[in-house]
Amino acid sequence: MRIGQGFDVHAFAEGRPLIIGGVTIPHARGLLGHSDADVLLHAVTDALLGAAGLGDIGRHFPDTDPTYRGADSRVLLRAAFAKVQAAGWRLGNLDATVHAQAPKIGPHASAMVANIAADLQVAPEVINIKAKTNEGLGYLGRQEGIAATVVALLFAVDA
Numbered sequence: 523m524r525i526g527q528g529f530d531v532h533a534f535a536e537g538r539p540l541i542i543g544g545v546t547i548p549h550a551r552g553l554l555g556h557s558d559a560d561v562l563l564h565a566v567t568d569a570l571l572g573a574a575g576l577g578d579i580g581r582h583f584p585d586t587d588p589t590y591r592g593a594d595s596r597v598l599l600r601a602a603f604a605k606v607q608a609a610g611w612r613l614g615n616l617d618a619t620v621h622a623q624a625p626k627i628g629p630h631a632s633a634m635v636a637n638i639a640a641d642l643q644v645a646p647e648v649i650n651i652k653a654k655t656n657e658g659l660g661y662l663g664r665q666e667g668i669a670a671t672v673v674a675l676l677f678a679v680d681a
């Protein structure tokens with residue numbers, strides 16, 4: 523059994539869609555990134571890679587590689603999880619927090635869970651998504667960006 527943690531943050535930018543957990547959320551601004559900037563899926567990917575001892579998202583999908591410009595982070599998540607599975611691991615559970623002063627994440631959480639569960643080939647009950655404002659404090663509170671933190675537990679397939 524191994525645990526992994528993931529963290530990511532992306533800055534808000536004008537003229538970008540806001541995509542979190544594979545869900546496009548109506549909002550005045552989106553997140554800036556080389557890919558679609560799905561902050562939650564990037565943290566999920568890092569938690570899984572970390573638990574498996576496979577490094578991080580930037581090692582597998584460098585932001586200097588034009589291949590990943592505008593990439594769908596669900597595609598990256600599935601590719602990363604395939605490597606985790608190939609290394610002999612299966613997902614026990616995954617728990618995430620989206621740190622966003624705005625917008626509200628709660629109304630979209632079940633759709634995010636469904637996307638992540640589908641990509642990781644698990645039941646929705648295996649995935650939990652929470653959200654917190656930053657109580658107006660700091661760069662998150664000033665709505666300069668959105669962050670996500672994730673923990674994931676993996677079990678060896680042959681254990």
Ligand SMILES: Nc1ccn([C@@H]2O[C@H](COP(=O)(O)O)[C@@H](O)[C@H]2O)c(=O)n1
Pocket residue numbers: 621622623624625626627628629652653654655656657
């Ligand atoms: N972006 C967010 C932030 C929070 N929520 C929900 O509101 C609850 C209270 O959040 P506080 O930061 O004020 O403690 C939180 O537990 C979430 O259910 C949300 O949906 N979206």
Ligand SMILES: C[C@@]1(CO)OP(=O)(O)OP(=O)(O)OC[C@H]1O
Pocket residue numbers: 530554555556557558559560564579580581583584585586590591592593
């Ligand atoms: C996903 C990648 C690759 O397109 O780019 P970004 O969208 O900038 O995301 P980040 O979380 O900074 O790091 C991983 C990158 O390699």
